Amino acid sequence: MSIDQAQVHGRLPAALDVFTSPTIRACTRGAIILAIGAGIGCVLFFLLLPTLIVVPMSLSETDYIEFPPRGLTLKWYSAYFNDPDWMAATWFSLKIALATTATATVVGTMAALSIVRGCLPFRSALQALALGPMIVPHIILGVALYLAFAPLQLTGSFFGFLVAHTVLAVPYVIITVTASLQRFDPTLELAALNCGANRLQAFFLVVLPNIVPGVAAAAVFAFLASFDEATVAFFISDIGGKSIGRKMFEDIDFNLTPVIAAVSTVLVATSLLLMGAVHLLNARKPNA
């Protein structure tokens, strides 16, 4: 061991010998750790700041952006909740997001069962295809969906959005539910079948209760994927049906008011609450 150590030290360039004195080494080590810590602190600040900056801005009395914000008011929130345009967009998006959550969760869970437990020859191709909407740039999907939907008068329609957002949300469901299914011991399902349950009973009584945290997490991801989606919504919205993402995009581009900060704060709070719910669900999971 000591010979090995000597060899390792012997490889150090002579110029580094200064650093081998114990005190100097301890000092440089401390300084390096401090520098790395400060650097990582800056990165964390960089990650968090843009998201959280919208909260103080939404409470500022001035109607231009100022930092630190002056005064304390809820008037931008009341402006948001009393604006028919904002409310129409919010309800439209909420309806679509809820319908998308239901559709994507059911369709995605069924497909995940087929991918993990089924015997289709093209399973991996199906999985790759289902993840496609995540990889293909959303601008391309937006343009493509507009071209396909416009002749059918589906732009700005509930059904058009439902189809588009289901396709966008399904990858999250497939990834999450597939992972849950792979962690679930299939012998339990076999035991249920042996005891006389049919496939459907075995699924609802044995498999589903065991993967329910994964399915619930998938539902949350599907909701957020739909509600926060803006690129595809930008193309398939029209005057009659406008999602909150489209409305925000327009306002940021043309009409930068603190109302957007209030809307953003509401959306950030919603996302955080939902993510907290997922975290709690998974904390209760037996063998995670």
Place this chain on the structure above:
Amino acid sequence: MTNSSPHSSARSTLSSARFYSPSASLGLAAPLVAALVAGFLYPVVRLVALSFSGGTFDHYRRIFSEPLHLGVLLSTIEVALVVTIASLVVGFPVAYLMARLRKGLAGVVAACVFIPLWTSVLIRSYAWVVLLQRNGIVNQLLLEIGITDGPLKLIYTQGAVILAMTHVLMPFMILPIYSALRALPPDYIRAARNLGAGPVRAFVAVTLPLSLPGVFAGSVMCFVLALGFYITPALVGGPGSMLMATLIGQQTTVLLDWPFAAALSTVLLAVTLLFVLLFRRTLSLSKGLNSVH
């Protein structure tokens, strides 16, 4: 991997019994296939077909003969590359810290990664507009400290696009690296240290090579997503920092040249798929999302 133990061979015999019948498997997958055909395959195929409208390659000739359009394609790839490298350099230490810290502190770091990840890209782009604008927070701070005499032009530049995109994509880099580092047994590093390696050497010889699958997964994910970014460059970028997605957006919403937009989309799609296929083995979509829970 060989199933040599009697237990695992019994398990594998059992597992063949858990397969759904072909008709049941097909029935389970059918709704997804229907949704993908209606909302993904058919529209994309139609778009690609539109780019060849009139039976000519004229639109493609236009893309590759005009230096402006070719420049946009190259600068899109360049920006995606810069964003990927920036996310890797800045994100790696965060992932490392998240994997190595005690549970409570690691949770704080994880929150810093997850809060932006689950915030709409729109909100984060809006925040960057506010931070970087002429009388924005960053400029006010720089004036107060006395670094500059007048407000700097920060927003509507290529730099602003790179900064904001790095912010949006960094979690996609951090999470796969975190998963790779978490899977690395701490014994390996202890063994390296016991054999006389210093902390730097143990990191370079053990931790770094074993984290590479995560690094590749995160890099490919970041790069591919960056190629198609629309919202962020559209809001914080200017006319001088046109990317493929913003060019497509401009062709469709301002110039209404749909066949040309379709050709640009097809080129962007081809570039994206090319990179996905090249790095298919390293791209693990599930890795990042699975570490969410």
